[in-house]
Amino acid sequence: MDLVIARPEGLYCPPGDFYIDPWRPVDRAVITHAHGDHARWGMKHYLAAAPGEGILRSRIGADMPLQTLPYGERIVHHGVTLSFHPAGHVLGSAQVRLEYEGEVWVASGDYKVEPDGTCAPFEPVRCHTFITESTFGLPIYTWQPQAEIFAGINEWWRANQAQGRASVLFSYAFGKAQRILHGIDDGIGPILVHGAVEPLNRVYREAGIRIPETHYAGDFKKNDPMLREALIVAPPSAGGSTWMRRFGDYSDAFASGWMMLRGTRRRRGVDRGFVLSDHADWPGLLWAIEQTGAERVMVTHGSVAILVRYLREQGLDAQGFTTEYGDEEEADLVKEGASV
Amino acid sequence: MKAFAELYARLDATTSSNAKLAALVDYFSAAEPADAAWAVYFLSGGRPRQLVPTRLMRELAMDAANLPEWLFEESYQAVGDLAETVSLLVPTAEHSSNDGLAQWMEEKLLPLRGEPPEVLADRLPPLWRQLDRQSLMVCLKLITGAFRVGVSKLLVTRALATMTGLDAKRIAQRLVGYTDLSNRPDASAYERLVAQESADEHAQRGGQPYPFFLAHPLQLPVEQFEQTLGPPSAWQVEWKWDGIRAQLVKRDGRLWVWSRGEELISERFPELDELAPRLLDGTVIDGELVVWKHAPDATASQADLMQDAAELDSQTLNEQVEGELERFGIQPFALLQQRIGRKTLSKKILQDVPVAVLGYDLLEWEGRDWRSHPQHERRAQLEAVITACASPRLMPSPKLTANTWAELAEQREASRSLGVEGMMLKARDALYGVGRTKDMGVWWKWKIDPFSVDAVLIYAQRGHGRRASLYSDYTFAVWDGPPGAKERTLVPFAKAYSGLTDEEMRKVDAIVRKTTVEKFGPVRSVTPTLVFELGFEGIALSKRHKSGIAVRFPRMLRWRQDKPVEEADTLANLQDLLQ
Numbered sequence A: 001m002d003l004v005i006a007r008p009e010g011l012y013c014p015p016g017d018f019y020i021d022p023w024r025p026v027d028r029a030v031i032t033h034a035h036g037d038h039a040r041w042g043m044k045h046y047l048a049a050a051p052g053e054g055i056l057r058s059r060i061g062a063d064m065p066l067q068t069l070p071y072g073e074r075i076v077h078h079g080v081t082l083s084f085h086p087a088g089h090v091l092g093s094a095q096v097r098l099e100y101e102g103e104v105w106v107a108s109g110d111y112k113v114e115p116d117g118t119c120a121p122f123e124p125v126r127c128h129t130f131i132t133e134s135t136f137g138l139p140i141y142t143w144q145p146q147a148e149i150f151a152g153i154n155e156w157w158r159a160n161q162a163q164g165r166a167s168v169l170f171s172y173a174f175g176k177a178q179r180i181l182h183g184i185d186d187g188i189g190p191i192l193v194h195g196a197v198e199p200l201n202r203v204y205r206e207a208g209i210r211i212p213e214t215h216y217a218g219d220f221k222k223n224d225p226m227l228r229e230a231l232i233v234a235p236p237s238a239g240g241s242t243w244m245r246r247f248g249d250y251s252d253a254f255a256s257g258w259m260m261l262r263g264t265r266r267r268r269g270v271d272r273g274f275v276l277s278d279h280a281d282w283p284g285l286l287w288a289i290e291q292t293g294a295e296r297v298m299v300t301h302g303s304v305a306i307l308v309r310y311l312r313e314q315g316l317d318a319q320g321f322t323t324e325y326g327d328e329e330e331a332d333l334v335k336e337g338a339s340v
Numbered sequence B: 001m002k003a004f005a006e007l008y009a010r011l012d013a014t015t016s017s018n019a020k021l022a023a024l025v026d027y028f029s030a031a032e033p034a035d036a037a038w039a040v041y042f043l044s045g046g047r048p049r050q051l052v053p054t055r056l057m058r059e060l061a062m063d064a065a066n067l068p069e070w071l072f073e074e075s076y077q078a079v080g081d082l083a084e085t086v087s088l089l090v091p092t093a094e095h096s097s098n099d100g101l102a103q104w105m106e107e108k109l110l111p112l113r114g115e116p117p118e119v120l121a122d123r124l125p126p127l128w129r130q131l132d133r134q135s136l137m138v139c140l141k142l143i144t145g146a147f148r149v150g151v152s153k154l155l156v157t158r159a160l161a162t163m164t165g166l167d168a169k170r171i172a173q174r175l176v177g178y179t180d181l182s183n184r185p186d187a188s189a190y191e192r193l194v195a196q197e198s199a200d201e202h203a204q205r206g207g208q209p210y211p212f213f214l215a216h217p218l219q220l221p222v223e224q225f226e227q228t229l230g231p232p233s234a235w236q237v238e239w240k241w242d243g244i245r246a247q248l249v250k251r252d253g254r255l256w257v258w259s260r261g262e263e264l265i266s267e268r269f270p271e272l273d274e275l276a277p278r279l280l281d282g283t284v285i286d287g288e289l290v291v292w293k294h295a296p297d298a299t300a301s302q303a304d305l306m307q308d309a310a311e312l313d314s315q316t317l318n319e320q321v322e323g324e325l326e327r328f329g330i331q332p333f334a335l336l337q338q339r340i341g342r343k344t345l346s347k348k349i350l351q352d353v354p355v356a357v358l359g360y361d362l363l364e365w366e367g368r369d370w371r372s373h374p375q376h377e378r379r380a381q382l383e384a385v386i387t388a389c390a391s392p393r394l395m396p397s398p399k400l401t402a403n404t405w406a407e408l409a410e411q412r413e414a415s416r417s418l419g420v421e422g423m424m425l426k427a428r429d430a431l432y433g434v435g436r437t438k439d440m441g442v443w444w445k446w447k448i449d450p451f452s453v454d455a456v457l458i459y460a461q462r463g464h465g466r467r468a469s470l471y472s473d474y475t476f477a478v479w480d481g482p483p484g485a486k487e488r489t490l491v492p493f494a495k496a497y498s499g500l501t502d503e504e505m506r507k508v509d510a511i512v513r514k515t516t517v518e519k520f521g522p523v524r525s526v527t528p529t530l531v532f533e534l535g536f537e538g539i540a541l542s543k544r545h546k547s548g549i550a551v552r553f554p555r556m557l558r559w560r561q562d563k564p565v566e567e568a569d570t571l572a573n574l575q576d577l578l579q
């Protein structure tokens, strides 16, 4: 029996009568993580992994009807045993393990296999059927180790500083921004953040994640000499806005997995592109799928058709799931290979 | 190779000329002369013939990456650039080669040319493994002859001038012919390029032409000409001929013909050799190479042709239009293009498609550089030189005169029937500049508005480079019957990829994806829903096209969101433009 099927409201578990990351209001929603395309407003009851509570409440509402469960702990609902396991994507992100009558399914949500220190690292879970994302499901996407990327960011920041220019780094405000703040060398200079980033920093700090001291960029006047030494972390939507004027002469960069391609880098029109993603790269996807031992793989958002075909050629029983999950990171970048 | 790849990345990452200039100066200041020699070659447009067939490179890359063909193809579709795709797919280097660009070109890459597939299969992958991703991509672009980066020859010239403290004009002159296929760049060639000027430099020139002076587009309503340009009497006005801009260099008893792309084209136009004995040594003429309708020797004498040219000066509009093309004898560019396309020149071609040169300017006379004489003096001397030459292969480009700009605008209406692109305005006191400079006087091109039709988008293809992930190259069609005609179909006649804003392109891209009917590799056919006003510079009959018509320089003028597909233009509308 299929423990998860695609319904107009979202991925649905028939024996348990609940949804996973539904995109329409339902009675019972199991949430993998707090990105907007996975955790939506309006459910009657939410269940999520405990480390994600702070973020969820800050994004959906402090008084949301939320029940949490520590990673690895099991509960049984209508005979379905459910537990959360780290997905390594952002703080509190989880894979959902479902067991019913000896059959085990795991829904990955979004995941990344390289540990980054800002959330519990991805943990493979054995199962019969694995529901995987496929955001970067093409072999052209292979990430360099993040230490090399952070070294590149540090070097860029120092070089700008030497020329008396501010360094503006665009990144998604939740997850990516904190990962950057955690990973860069905060000894180089002052770190400023956009108003959309700071509230999330607070939640991360409360969760015990080391985030260096940050200042609110709005508190600085144009021409403040400190700006010329600073790293400014801002969401992509701030680019091109009047908010940017205060930085005078600056160099800008964009941190995203999509920066892998010259075409997207150029279209972004920034000085630098840093290839840093919260999703698994192609080898990461294949490794994770293999680790689960699953014989059946359901592929969701991203390069669905491509990954399905590839897995079938490897002898797996693979098929696509139509979902309404997007790419929370760079929805405004034209996505590649996402034809299905 | 690494340093050159870094230069490529810096140039690629910015659109600012100053940043590019700084990157070039940094690179050339640090580079070994042998490497710099090759860098100048590639950056100023030099392209060796393809070293490895693209198809073979794909196969080797698929093997190296251990990927099935369809997945390689999907990856290529996403990236849009073959060299970049391969560089992302094959395993990366553990330790990368420190050999310079010259060593890579001469010892590793050039020797690959002409090798059989087995040898290439042995040699290429180990070479790839010596490079990091960035260097690999650049290297693959060199191998496939697809190296392109947003740098003009002028910018390279400026960078070398900045670095050496030499006059940019001197560098430009030394650079002429540098990218010619027969030259192989080496350290001594580069050292000559950047050497301090020697006293006898002038004498060493041989067949070297001067850098061409280029015109700027003039986009003003004619009512504002007087105010901006002064009276027409301050200007030398000519037709803007539609041929090949060329320089005739006569020195040491020989004649060299150079195209504007600074390619030596003497051998393709052997009939011009007859000018060699008729021009004095130390003569350089700038002009337009055009196809002349009648074999000049069979029809008109030099005197008649000069007469024609002179008459055209004073003619009124009415007299000018009818049959002028016929009388003046210039043939459409399409014919010249046909001739350029031939590998060998048969007697028949030489007879059917003969060329002549319309002289614009005199750059050197009696061995002296005339570029700093004012335009009107150069013109007068040019006419004297052409008269003395007395060959129908060389005529002055006729001057056009009028008392007011409005009168000239009227004359300009005849452009299309004359087969010209509009007019050229050259300040009478202008010196002959370098490239697009404006500081020594200016040339304006006052072009006629292009033809236009409303056409329907029927195929879309992914673009390249910046547009790699967007469907940005389109094929357009017109109806083969009038509105209401039964079973009329859309006939493709033009491809265009420029003219839209990025915003519009994104919207069109989304519609293409939504209305796709079929995919053929990188191309999608779509349900016809989009109408664009398409502009083009010229139109001619063509047997190779389904529509029977070929257009030149098509581009999108605007998106006709107001126009239903049924109201797009028809083949008959296009044929009307042929006249």
Ligand SMILES: [Zn+2]
Pocket: A033, A035, A038, A089, A110, A328
């Ligand atoms: Zn996510």
Ligand SMILES: [Zn+2]
Pocket: A035, A037, A038, A109, A110, A133, A301, A325, A326, A327, A328
């Ligand atoms: Zn997602």
